[in-house]
Each structure stands twice: as C-alpha cells, then as structure tokens.
Amino acid sequence: MKNAYTNSKRILFLHPNFPAQFRHLATALAKDDNYQVVFGTNRQEGTIPGVFKAIYEPSRTAAPQTHHYVRNLENAVLTGQGVYRIAEQLKAQGFIPDIIYGHSGWGPTLFMKEIFPKAELLCFFEWFYHARGSDADFDPSEPLSADDLCRIRVKNSPILIDLYSCDRGLSPTNWQRQQFPPEYHSKITVCHDGIDTNYFQPNPGAKLVLPRINLDLSHVSELVTYVGRGMEPYRGFPQFMEAVALIQQQRPNCHVVVVGEDRVAYGKTLADGKTYKQLMLEKLDLDLSRLHFTGLLPYHEYLQVLQASSAHIYLTRPFVLSWSMMEAMSTGCLLIASNTPPVLEMIRDGKNGLLVDFFSPQQIVDKVNEALDNSQDMMAIRTAARKTIVKNYDLETLLPQHLDWLLGKKTSLKSHGFGR
Incomplete structure (x- = not known):
C-alpha cells in the first residue's frame, strides 16, 4: 500500500x-x-x-x-x-x-x-x-x-x-x-x-479467423453470433438453439458462433447434472460443422466475433442487462433481441435493432432471414445501434x-x- x-x-x-x-x-x-x-x-x-x-x-x-x-x-x-x-x-x-x-x-x-x-x-x-x-x-x-x-x-x-x-x-x-x-x-x-466505444467499433467487411482455436470462417458470408457468460434459460439459450436448428435447415451456407462457457451463470442447473448445451445437442438435429462453440475468448478475439457478425442474437429474461448486448451495439452489430424490459430500455424495433418474442424460435428465425436477405437495408439499423451507445452510454x-x-x-x- x-x-x-x-x-x-x-x-x-x-x-x-x-x-x-x-x-x-x-x-x-x-x-x-x-x-x-x-x-x-x-x-x-x-x-x-x-x-x-x-x-x-x-x-x-x-x-x-x-x-x-x-x-x-x-x-x-x-x-x-x-x-x-x-x-x-x-x-x-x-x-x-x-x-x-x-x-x-x-x-x-x-x-x-x-x-x-x-x-x-x-x-x-x-x-x-x-x-x-x-x-x-x-x-x-x-x-x-x-x-x-x-x-x-x-x-x-x-x-x-x-x-x-x-x-x-x-x-x-x-x-x-x-x-x-x-x-x-x-x-x-x-x-x-x-462502453468503450473506441474499442468496440465496427470493422466493415471483417471476416472471422481465430488461429488460437483453429477457427477459420474467412469463407463464410452469413455468420450468426451469440454471446453469454454461460448457456442457460435466463439468457434464452434453449430458444436460441432451437432457432439454430431451423436456420441450418433453411440456410445451408450459414454458420453460427457461440461465445461463452458451458455452465449456468444465472438460474438453476438441470437436475440430472447435464448442461443445457448437452441437452440441446442431444435434442436437436444440428450440423456441427456449421456450429462453433468457442468457449470464453480474450477481448480482442471476442471483438473479432462481433465485427464479423451478420446477425447477433441476444435473449434475456427480465433481469440484469448484459454488457455484451451493448458492446455488440457499439460494434455496429445487427441485433436481434428479446422484447423484454431491460432490452426495451435500449432498443426500438426496426430503428436500432430487431425485437422478437423470447419464447418464439420461429420469430428469431424470421428476423435472421430478414436480416441476412436484406443486409444492405439493415445498415441504417446497425448505424443507429452504435449511435445509441455513443450518445448515451459512452x-x-x-x-x-x-x-x-x-x-x-x-x-x-x-x-x-x-x-x-
């Protein structure tokens, strides 16, 4: 001292x-x-x-x-x-x-x-x-x-x-x-x-390549991302995974990257000792060659995930708002988020993000399809997302x-x- x-x-x-x-x-x-x-x-x-x-x-x-x-x-x-x-x-x-x-x-x-x-x-x-x-x-x-x-x-x-x-x-x-x-x-x-908006900023045209974990998605044109401390119902992980299964059926070139640990950070664990990741992988028919779990990432790699994202999904119960959602907005991600109270304080549907029913994987898929099919039209929403953070939360x-x-x-x- x-x-x-x-x-x-x-x-x-x-x-x-x-x-x-x-x-x-x-x-x-x-x-x-x-x-x-x-x-x-x-x-x-x-x-x-x-x-x-x-x-x-x-x-x-x-x-x-x-x-x-x-x-x-x-x-x-x-x-x-x-x-x-x-x-x-x-x-x-x-x-x-x-x-x-x-x-x-x-x-x-x-x-x-x-x-x-x-x-x-x-x-x-x-x-x-x-x-x-x-x-x-x-x-x-x-x-x-x-x-x-x-x-x-x-x-x-x-x-x-x-x-x-x-x-x-x-x-x-x-x-x-x-x-x-x-x-x-x-x-x-x-x-x-x-939010450090000087660090979390867009990098137009960025591709995701993380040599440390042997992940090279430089060839991918459609990249859906999800970030959480854990993988749990509080952050909509089961609904997200159900949406991933549908996205993979409808979009054969789409890849999905999940950042976070295979654990429960908030809420209850499963009684049988399984993790929610294990449960959803057993339950759903998924193409694991297009679904990438990175674990926790250092900040510079996490930033690269956000910068390369075509559509970023964030779901939460009415609970504490995640820093990751606001960091994604600062990075100019196209945010597809649950229409729950903490999100509604930041997001206006169709203005600086797209809102969905937390419990509807189909709505999530519909918004992902809309986002990926109209990427140029979505640039205004991406820009507005970053402006929201720069103006109010810098x-x-x-x-x-x-x-x-x-x-x-x-x-x-x-x-x-x-x-x-």
Whole structure:
C-alpha cells in the first residue's frame, strides 16, 4: 500500500470479483496521486497499477442444516465478517477510508458502518429480487412453489440492510433501479458503467479467423453470433438453439458462433447434472460443422466475433442487462433481441435493432432471414445501434460523471436516468 500521500483521499472498493464493475473507476483513481485506492476482493487473480488488493476469505460457507430460505443471508454475513477482519487489518495499518463503494447482495458492505462509521458508504445496487413480475415467474413452464415465493422474499435481506445503511446508491439502468422498493429510490442514481466505444467499433467487411482455436470462417458470408457468460434459460439459450436448428435447415451456407462457457451463470442447473448445451445437442438435429462453440475468448478475439457478425442474437429474461448486448451495439452489430424490459430500455424495433418474442424460435428465425436477405437495408439499423451507445452510454462521457458521483461532486447525472 502506498504511504507517500498522507493527505490523499482514501477509497475502498468491495467486490467478490476483481475488478468487475469497478475496473474503470479504480483504474482512473489509482492514476491520480490525490487518491489512495484499496480493493477488497475474494479474487486472487488480476492487478491494477496503483491499486492495493486486500483479499478476504469467509471462514466457511452456510451450513447444510441452515434453513434454505436463509442460506443466502448466512453466506452474506460470513462474507461481511471476512471483510470486517480485513478492514481491521487495514485500519491497523493506518488506512481509514473516506469513501467505501461496494457491490450489494453478497455481503461485503454489511458491517462497514460498524468499523468505519465516518466513511461514506456507497452501494452498487444491481438487482432486487421479486417472485412476481420479473425474472422468477417469467417462464410459465416453471411455476413457483410456496417455498420459492418465501425464499425469494428472504433473499433480499442483505440488500435491504445495505439500502438502509448506505449514504448513496447506484444502478446501471432505469429498469434495474425500478426493481428496488420505491421508498429507497431517492437514494439510487442511475448510471451505466459505460462502453468503450473506441474499442468496440465496427470493422466493415471483417471476416472471422481465430488461429488460437483453429477457427477459420474467412469463407463464410452469413455468420450468426451469440454471446453469454454461460448457456442457460435466463439468457434464452434453449430458444436460441432451437432457432439454430431451423436456420441450418433453411440456410445451408450459414454458420453460427457461440461465445461463452458451458455452465449456468444465472438460474438453476438441470437436475440430472447435464448442461443445457448437452441437452440441446442431444435434442436437436444440428450440423456441427456449421456450429462453433468457442468457449470464453480474450477481448480482442471476442471483438473479432462481433465485427464479423451478420446477425447477433441476444435473449434475456427480465433481469440484469448484459454488457455484451451493448458492446455488440457499439460494434455496429445487427441485433436481434428479446422484447423484454431491460432490452426495451435500449432498443426500438426496426430503428436500432430487431425485437422478437423470447419464447418464439420461429420469430428469431424470421428476423435472421430478414436480416441476412436484406443486409444492405439493415445498415441504417446497425448505424443507429452504435449511435445509441455513443450518445448515451459512452465510457469517455460516463466515467467522469461516475467519478463525480463517487466523490460526491456536483454531477450532471440524475436519479431518474440520463441521455434520453
């Protein structure tokens, strides 16, 4: 930890992952000698120049005998306890933060007002859980039990403690802010992390060649792409795969590239232990010579996938919006997306993207056919998609505003949104 700047403002970031949503903020602050930056995290990997990492570790996980309604709360308390112990060490070394900014829900911020009562506590509020009206009851084929209803209500416990304790909070989109109890809306500002539009930009005529994984699609004229952290129903993976089977039947020259890990990042896993990828490959008749699973890709290869895309499919339940959708828009992809609330905050059908029913593989296919058959006519939609991100969600514009908010300076951000 740097000690040369005793008069510097001290910032403590808290997030189980590193650097996650705080990457740009921590990087910018660490470059300025007026700030001393510490990042409390559970993740050993990764560094940011000038940022001191303080690794915390819960003493255990929730006990098997703990009632399943409160296991999430017990894990959050154990995390908060682990962070408290690290905070004691920082305090003993002379680091007493002026500002603490942590991700709410996992528990790292729970006890910060106890050890640092004079610090301003800021929380990143990504999601508030509801049994009705958002993600949990979205799929009619998955009805909720009484246990589900009660468990989901209790799951908000650590978030509610943070809502009460924090001085200020932030959500990345209006839709996500709207999920929180109205009585706390006055505490929550809307500001997206921001998209690096200088990096995610179009490359007209690009072809996809990734030598590292022996993927050469330089001969392909029709390329449909899909990106996700995992492959799961929350991001419409089963419907996407059903659409792929139909696309392959109708378009013999079309190739499909899927970026992401064969796992569930959000939602439930299958009871039999199979992955959703395994399930769909067994269920559907697919030409695997035209279906390419890349796994996770480094940023420069992921960018090449987006730049070469003829049509990019993004599906989501009413849930947290993926960075990948906005990065695809910034890259000028022709977006075919589900007409669900988080998407509707960004996309106007036929203007800057094409919208489909989440549950209709046939609608997805129809839009893909429309897109591929009228590629020149779609250029205006691609251009408008990028303009949407450049105008409203550009990192160069939002980062200074985000920093002003973090530091308590006057900012152009408004609690009811921005840019539109």
